[in-house]
Amino acid sequence: MMRAGAGQPPGSGMRRFAENLRAAPRRIAESVIRTGWPTTDRARSSFVFGNLFFHLHSVRVHRWTLRWATTWGLGVAAAGGFFLTLVTGILLMFYYKPYPGVAYDSIKDIHFVVPTGQFIRNIHRWSAQLMVVAVFLHMARVFYTAAYRPPREFNWVVGMFLLVTTLGLSFTGYLLPWDQLAYWAITIGANIAQSPREVTDALGITDVFDLGGLQKLLLLGSEEIGEEALIRFYLLHVMILPLVLVALLGVHFWRVRKDGGLARPADADARLGRLAPRTYPVFTETPAKTYQLAAIVRGRTPAVGRGPEHTLPALPHLFYAEAGVFLLATLICLALSMVWDAPLKELANPALPENPAKAPWYFLGLQELVSFSAFMGGIGIPTVVVLGLLLIPYLDRETEGTGEWFGGPGGPKLVLLSAVVGLAAVLGVEAFAIHFGWIREWWPETPQLLITFVNPGTVLTAIYALYSVALVRRYDSTRAGALGLFTCFLCGYVVLTVIGVHFRGPNWEFYWSPAHWPVH
């Protein structure tokens, strides 16, 4: 071919090449964005449709979804927090070295010589905290708007796994700086993993069935927290858990779309009223095309059978909202990072315990429970709570109040009452335990098994459970019981966390203020 072209005058071949070269930028752009610049509604729809990331959204969203009060942007904030931790985490990995002692030095280097290193680490820390908070609030939002109901039951389950993965990410990240804070917090965590021994010891079967020991061994790779534990936590933190989280997040987003967008009340259309005149109008002709694919798929397809009258194009309406919330989350993390540095204490010293040694704040509620019984506080009660949360959508099969804040029998009044009951119960039990002590102080010979099963934590759980059973009977509604129980547990969690953060000092004694702590 080359020889054939060489003899010819510079004609069509070279000219075509030159034209193609000139057109290349345009064609590259076209090949990336097939629809052209999204200036019309149709182009925008195609744009969303033809883009992997945008297509996690549906092309059009219901106006109910765009109300701020529907979600308060909590899911997007949580995802935004994750995105920020991901980016900053990757950046930190350029300099972090996972080996005891060396790890601490590398964090010091990140603080002192890596360009913007401390800022990046602060953002990593604050966005992780934001993520935890947003995930909790997002869960509460979904619960209180009863958005877990069919067809969204499974997405609620996925969400629970996301919650656990988020906490796992946070927990594993805690060890990596290898300072005193990290070392002693993880010591507590590892011993919680070991706490089933409390039961197996009491039953005298630890020699044959040592679940606690196995869990701790799997977590630490050794008896003590050392290089094996650090590399395991590192692997979990930067590899396994992020992959799990990304996969689950993908499913979570996709299910939101497949389950027909966000939950909304049956009379949402009527309550929204007419569109504001400035908003771009919706279709007026009967749409046909979109539904052809849906028609051949067996089973229920949520979007079919409803007109799109109250929907708006996702681009730009939803994207403004999502980008706005994401940047707001970023702004919050950045502002916090500029004011408060991520903590870094002394180099980890296994011979010199921190007193008090506290876990990350969101685990301090658990640590309070753990101070009564390691097994019940660390494993028993959390397992019961997570299982209960997982089962909610399968137990509550009612329809009243879906998509409504505090929807269901009783509504806001019930939630308020439950909050009062929940607060009263947790404060009462805590005040009693702090003031009078517990069984072992009265009868030192009490067998451990009794304390494992009867302690302030289990008593509190039992009070909440009984209260919720009473609600189910009183309102003749599972939802009412769930509302009560969830509210109670939320109050309990918050109060226990506050006690753990603020009111517990050296030797986990109660103090009204850290200013009263004795010098250790």
Place this chain on the structure above:
Amino acid sequence: MDVRWNKLLLLGASLATLALLVAAAVEENFAREWRVLQRRYRQRLPAEKARDFSVQLRQIFVPSLRATDRCTSCHVGMSPGEEPIEGDPVFGKHPRVAHEPAEYGCAVCHGGQGRATRKADAHGLVPHWPRPMLPRRYVYAGCGSCHTHLAVPNLDMLARGRALFERYDCLACHALDGRGGTFRPGSVAAASGPDLSGAGAAGFDPQWYEKHLAKSQAPDAGPWRVSFGPIPAEDRRTIEEFLSSRVGAPGLVESKALFHSLGCRGCHKIGGVGGDDGPDLTLEGEKDPARLDFSNVPGERTLPNWLAEHFRAPAAVVPGSQMPQLGLSEEQIDALVFYLLSLRRSDFPEAYWPKDRIRAQRFGEREFATDGATLYGTFCAACHGPRGEGMRYPGLPAFPAIGNPDFLGIASDRFVAATVEHGRPGRRMPAWGEKEGGLRPAEIRAVVAYARSFAGGAPGPVDRQPWRWVRGDVKAGAELYASTCALCHGPRGEGAEGPALANPVLLANATDAYLVETIRRGRRGTSMPGFGSPSPAHRVLSDQEIESIVAFIRTWEGKR
């Protein structure tokens, strides 16, 4: 929901975020403390040098010492290859020291946080950094990180050596610890002699005296003739010993000598040698100020301040402390603080060990002189008194006066050495054998020999054979003991105002002759009277009665 609000949200949030990012970028690239300082440094350089100077982080990296010290990012003048600016507190040059900073790093001697690039962090004056920088006046305490030995003679020797050094006018030619070194005004101007501040570390010519003398007696001696004359051999030895202690750490050697003359190690172990009534002091200089209780310590929250206050009133600073108030002068307290700060031995690869540490750790050389006087000062003086006169501290039972001639006159060397080696279990006298207190047999012999000097240096008696010869009446002895001895020594010999007699180590090592003679002669200067001589306070005991008492005392043996 109107889309306008979402647009406003996006606009506002992204503009604010951008503002924060810009602020962070400015802080990072322009406002960093070390950048500001380096720009100021560059301005003070001559133009052609300023061109070559780039504002950048600098560090001294010595992996084998685990040193990554960025101190030179601000103290640019100490950075290898940069010019110091004379007299500037930040950009000045490092004083001449034995170790090149570029090869050893900074924090290894000075403490502080070498990795840090902000002043407060780098100087270690922040929470969560347990090793703040040593204050300037104690800076030579940093030597203790590696040097454990530092050739320390006792305080007397040091003082005599310094006095001789000055009396023979060595300072006329030689500088020492920043003093002297030029001929006095009016003298003939000539080159001065070498600085001897580091003579102990670098070593000096053993023939120095002969060479000096030869030069001063040569026909062309010039100024030498007037400035050097003969020195008696004993003075020469003292001067040489003094010079050996000049290792380039002024003050540290003196403070260590003071520590070793006050008997602190009678209660405190350092590096495995010492008593164990008080806390081990091996790493005292590494104490984290954040973990000290400052509630009874006025002034700044630093380790030196805490230590000083602790010396003034030990029990007030550490409630429940058994340490007596030693009545030290402020100068002594300052010196002791200095020495304690130097107790910070770190682990370094052996390639970096100085000779003194190798000698101490590999060949068992001591970090204190092992003559009897120094050993006594180091381990015994705090309780038994600098001259064996015994000690009485408020709140503590009296410590025995082992220099008492009555005691030394009847106690054999074997008995005293055995007492030192095994101690008095249950009492405050610790066992000093190699496994417990860490003293070697030869060292114990040296201490015993030194203790003899308190009674004029007379040799002790030799134990008569057999040790046990008393055949007294135990029953009569018991009655005599109850009426005569029990008031001071306790009804069962457990000790009260007087020492415990039912002590297994005492009973195992004391010969019958020692016990009989002690009862017969008593101890002058103590409450123990001599029962063999007439006195208005008690009746005279016959030899037989005394032997009965001894026989009774012997019945306690093996009961405990």
Place this chain on the structure above:
Amino acid sequence: MTTRSSATNARSRLEPGPLPRRDFLGLAAIWSAAATLAFALLGIARLPRAAVVPVPSRKFRVVLPESLPPGEPYAPPGRAVALFRDAGGVYAVSRVCTHLGCIVNAQPDGFHCPCHGSRFALDGSVVKGPAPRALPWVAVSRAGEGTYLVDEGKTVPRGTKVAV
């Protein structure tokens, strides 16, 4: 829902024309977000470039063997230099190949690079192969009787020798 219907526009509602109004607020929001993102990316790109690189001192002491023939190389174990002693004094030549950084073998006839076959003469000049430059000489100084201090990190002009 027929507000602002297609009365002015002949085309179907499914194929609407461009949005009529210039959306200043939306554009400002989008561009400020894009600017923020771009600035953040700049910062991110800045981070991986280390501000300070740990370079340990590469000085070491070496004792030349008594039996070393004049002009023959002596390669101290574990070090990337070769030392020579001849009538002019003692000098050291780096053994790091100037091609791609392999350590060249010192032999009596010159330096042989095991990686890509470069050859150097004993004074470091290139004889053969892809190496672009001669092997540099590095600083040597006397540090006592028969002992020399070599600084691998400091090059000196060729021909710099220190008296024995």
